[in-house]
Amino acid sequence: MSGYLLRRAGQSAVVLLGVAIAVFALMHLVPGDPVRLALGTRFDQAAYDALRERAGLDEPLPVQFLGWIGSAVTGDLGVSFRSGEPVTMLIVERLPATVSLAAASILVALLIAVPLGTLSALRPRSFVDSAGTVVSQVGISVPEFWMGILLILLFAGVLDWFPPGGYVPLSEDPVGWLRSLVLPALTTGLVSGSVLTRFTRSSVLEALGADHVRTARAKGLPARAVLRWHVLRNALLPLVTVTGVQLAYLLSGVVVVEIVFAWPGLGLLALQAVQDRDYPVLQGAVLLFAFVFLLLNLVVDLLYSRLDPRISA
Amino acid sequence: MSAQTPQPAPQPAREGARQPVLSVRDLRVRMGTPRGVAEIVNGLDYDVHPGETVAVVGESGSGKSVSVMALMGLLPRTATVTGTAEFEGRDLVGMSDAQLRTVRGNGISMVFQDPMTSLNPVLTVGRQITEGLLAHGDLPKRAATERAAELLGEVGFPDPRGALDRYPHQLSGGMRQRVMIAIALAGRPRLLIADEATTALDVTVQAQILELVARLQAEHGTGVIWITHDLGVVAGIADRVLVMYGGRCVEDGVVDDVFDAPAHPYTRGLLGALPARLGPELDAEEPPELVTIPGTPPLPTDLPPGCVFWPRCPVRSDPRCEREQPPLLEVSRPQVGGRPAGLPHRAATWCSEGRP
Ligand SMILES: Nc1ncnc2c1ncn2[C@@H]1O[C@H](COP(=O)(O)OP(=O)(O)OP(=O)(O)O)[C@@H](O)[C@H]1O
Numbered sequence: 207m208s209g210y211l212l213r214r215a216g217q218s219a220v221v222l223l224g225v226a227i228a229v230f231a232l233m234h235l236v237p238g239d240p241v242r243l244a245l246g247t248r249f250d251q252a253a254y255d256a257l258r259e260r261a262g263l264d265e266p267l268p269v270q271f272l273g274w275i276g277s278a279v280t281g282d283l284g285v286s287f288r289s290g291e292p293v294t295m296l297i298v299e300r301l302p303a304t305v306s307l308a309a310a311s312i313l314v315a316l317l318i319a320v321p322l323g324t325l326s327a328l329r330p331r332s333f334v335d336s337a338g339t340v341v342s343q344v345g346i347s348v349p350e351f352w353m354g355i356l357l358i359l360l361f362a363g364v365l366d367w368f369p370p371g372g373y374v375p376l377s378e379d380p381v382g383w384l385r386s387l388v389l390p391a392l393t394t395g396l397v398s399g400s401v402l403t404r405f406t407r408s409s410v411l412e413a414l415g416a417d418h419v420r421t422a423r424a425k426g427l428p429a430r431a432v433l434r435w436h437v438l439r440n441a442l443l444p445l446v447t448v449t450g451v452q453l454a455y456l457l458s459g460v461v462v463v464e465i466v467f468a469w470p471g472l473g474l475l476a477l478q479a480v481q482d483r484d485y486p487v488l489q490g491a492v493l494l495f496a497f498v499f500l501l502l503n504l505v506v507d508l509l510y511s512r513l514d515p516r517i518s519a
Numbered sequence: 520m521s522a523q524t525p526q527p528a529p530q531p532a533r534e535g536a537r538q539p540v541l542s543v544r545d546l547r548v549r550m551g552t553p554r555g556v557a558e559i560v561n562g563l564d565y566d567v568h569p570g571e572t573v574a575v576v577g578e579s580g581s582g583k584s585v586s587v588m589a590l591m592g593l594l595p596r597t598a599t600v601t602g603t604a605e606f607e608g609r610d611l612v613g614m615s616d617a618q619l620r621t622v623r624g625n626g627i628s629m630v631f632q633d634p635m636t637s638l639n640p641v642l643t644v645g646r647q648i649t650e651g652l653l654a655h656g657d658l659p660k661r662a663a664t665e666r667a668a669e670l671l672g673e674v675g676f677p678d679p680r681g682a683l684d685r686y687p688h689q690l691s692g693g694m695r696q697r698v699m700i701a702i703a704l705a706g707r708p709r710l711l712i713a714d715e716a717t718t719a720l721d722v723t724v725q726a727q728i729l730e731l732v733a734r735l736q737a738e739h740g741t742g743v744i745w746i747t748h749d750l751g752v753v754a755g756i757a758d759r760v761l762v763m764y765g766g767r768c769v770e771d772g773v774v775d776d777v778f779d780a781p782a783h784p785y786t787r788g789l790l791g792a793l794p795a796r797l798g799p800e801l802d803a804e805e806p807p808e809l810v811t812i813p814g815t816p817p818l819p820t821d822l823p824p825g826c827v828f829w830p831r832c833p834v835r836s837d838p839r840c841e842r843e844q845p846p847l848l849e850v851s852r853p854q855v856g857g858r859p860a861g862l863p864h865r866a867a868t869w870c871s872e873g874r875p
C-alpha cells in the first residue's frame with residue numbers, strides 16, 4: 207500500500223517536473239520582451255538592465271530554469287514583474303477566495319447531482335427524470351457568464367437577497383462571506399452539478415442492473431437497504447473520480463465566473479498575468495494548478511482504494 | 520387466452536404424504552415490450568414437495584428464469600403475473616412487496632448462475648451473509664456474525680471465521696458459489712431455487728456443489744427447484760423433471776419415466792443425441808448439454824396459435840397441431856399393486872406415440 211503510494215507520488219513528481227519545463231520553455235520562447243512591457247512608458251536603459259538582472263534574465267536559460275525550480279521547491283516563486291511583490295504571496299492572497307468558491311460549488315453540485323441523478327435512475331422516463339434531463343441539459347449548454355448574469359439580475363437585482371459580486375473574507379465577516387459566496391457558487395455549482403447529475407444517473411442505472419442487486423433483493427432486504435448498500439455504495443464510487451476532476455478544475459480558478467462576480471480568485475490572477483506578460487506570476491500559477499491537479503488525483507486514488515477493496519491489492 | 524382445460528392438481532397418491540411446499544397453478548407472466556406484449560410464461564402447473572428436487576429444463580428463452588423470478592416478485596414493474604403460487608399455503612402472486620420480503624431469503628432462497636457477479640464486490644462476505652439474517656430476525660449483530668461463520672463452515676469453508684472478512688474477488692468461483700449457498704441457507708428456507716447455479720463452474724467444482732446441496736437438502740428437508748441445461752445433472756440429482764418450451768410445460772414426470780420414454784417430440788429431440796445411459800457416472804469431460812434442434816424457439820411476442828412446438832416439430836401430422844393448443848395430459852402413472860401411485864408422467868402433444 208505505502209509502496210504503491212510512493213510510486214504514485216514519484217510519478218506525480220516527474221509529471222510536475224515535465225509541466226514546469228514546458229511552462230518555463232513556453233514563457234521564454236514566446237516573442238515579446240516582458241521586462242520592456244513591465245516598465246511600460248517609464249522606459250530607460252538603466253532601469254531596464256537593473257530589472258533584467260534582478261529577474262536573472264541575462265543568464266543562460268538552463269541556469270535560469272534551475273534557479274527558478276530550485277527556489278520553487280522552497281516555496282519561492284520569484285517576484286512579479288508588475289508589482290514587484292513575491293509571487294507566492296500573490297497566490298496565497300488569492301487562495302481563500304478560490305478555495306471557498308471551489309468547495310461551495312462542489313457542495314452545490316453534489317447536493318443537486320446525487321439526489322436528482324439517483325431519482326432519475328430509479329424512475330427512468332418519469333417526470334423527475336425528464337425534468338432532470340432538461341435541467342441538466344440547460345446547465346451544460348448555458349454559458350457560465352450568462353447563468354451568472356441571470357442569477358445576479360434575479361437574486362441581486364430584483365429580489366436583492368445577495369450581493370451582486372465581490373468577496374468578503376471569512377475571517378472578517380462569516381455571514382457576509384456566506385452571502386457573497388451564494389451566487390458565484392450557484393453559478394459554477396449548477397454547471398458542475400449538471401455534468402455530475404448525468405454521470406450519477408447513468409452510474410446508478412448501471413448499478414441497478416447488476417447481478418448482485420438481484421441477490422440483495424432475493425435476500426429479502428428492505429428496498430432502502432438495497433438502494434443504500436448495493437446500488438449507491440457501488441454507483442457512487444466512480445463519482446469520487448469525476449468529483450475530483452471537477453474540483454481540480456474549480457481550484458484552477460473559474461475565470462469567467464470570477465470576472466462576472468468580481469471574485470478575486472486565482473483565475474483572475476492568472477488572466478491578469480497573461481495580459482501583463484507577468485511571467486513569474488503566470489509560471490507560478492500554472493505550476494500551482496498542475497500541482498493541485500496531481501495532488502487531487504493522488505487523493506482520489508487513495509480514497510478510491512479505501513472505498514473499493516478490489517483496488518488496494 | 521387459451522381453451523386449455525384445467526388439469527386436476529397432481530396429487531401424491533401416497534396416503535398421508537406431506538403437503539407440497541410450493542404449489543403452482545396456471546402461472547402466467549406477460550411483459551410489455553416495444554415489440555408488443557410478450558407472453559413469457561403461459562400456464563405452468565407443478566408442485567414441489569419437501570425434500571424433493573424438481574429440475575426445470577428447456578432451451579434458452581423458454582421462460583425458466585422468468586417463471587421463478589415471478590414467484591419471488593423479482594420481475595421488473597412491466598411484468599404482469601397471474602395464476603397462483605401457494606407457498607406453505609400463502610399465495611405469492613399478488614402479495615405486497617412487504618409481504619414478499621418476509622418470504623424472500625427466509626422461506627424461499629435463490630442461488631444464481633454467475634458467482635462472479637452475484638456477490639457485491641465492495642462488501643465483505645460476512646456482511647453479505649449477516650445483512651440477510653438481520654433483515655429477517657431481530658437477533659443481535661454478534662449472534663448474526665456467529666451464525667454467518669457457522670453457515671460458512673456448513674458449506675465447506677475450512678476457516679469460516681477468517682472467510683467472514685474476505686471480499687468476493689479474493690475467492691475462487693466455487694468458493695463464491697458456496698458463499699451464495701450460505702446466503703441462501705441463512706434463513707433456513709423450505710424452498711431453494713437454483714437457476715443454473717453450477718453452469719459457470721468447472722466440472723469438479725460443479726460436482727462438489729451438487730453434493731453439498733444434496734447433503735443440505737437431506738439434512739433440512741428442503742424442496743429444490745433446479746434450473747439447468749445439463750441433462751446429466753437432471754439425471755444425477757432430480758426426482759422429477761419439467762420440460763419447458765415457449766413458456767409452457769410440454770412434459771413433466773419422474774425423471775426415469777421421462778428419460779426412458781419421452782412422450783413429447785421436443786423432449787425426444789433434447790434427449791436424442793444423448794448416450795443411452797445417463798447418470799452421474801457419465802463421462803465428466805463432456806457433460807451432456809441440450810442438443811440443438813433445427814429451427815429457433817418462438818418469440819414470446821409472437822407465439823403460434825396451436826402447439827408452440829409446431830413450427831419445428833418433425834412429427835406434426837395431427838390437424839389440430841397448427842390450430843389448437845394440446846393440453847397437458849397424463850401419459851402414464853406409476854402403478855403400485857395394481858393401483859396408481861406417485862406422480863403422473865404428463866405431456867402436451869397431439870401425437871399419440873408414447874401414450875399407453
Ligand atoms: N425484463 C424483460 N423484459 C422483456 N422480456 C424479457 C425480460 N426478461 C426476460 N424476457 C424474455 O423472456 C423470455 C424468457 O426469458 P428467461 O430469462 O426466463 O429464459 P430462460 O429460459 O431462463 O433462458 P436461459 O436458459 O437463457 O437462462 C425471453 O424471450 C426473454 O427475452
Ligand code: SF4
Nearest residue numbers: 826829832840868869
Ligand atoms: S402437438 Fe403436434 S406439433 Fe406439437 S409437438 Fe405434438 S405433434 Fe408436434
Ligand SMILES: [Mg+2]
Nearest residue numbers: 583584585714
Ligand atoms: Mg435463465
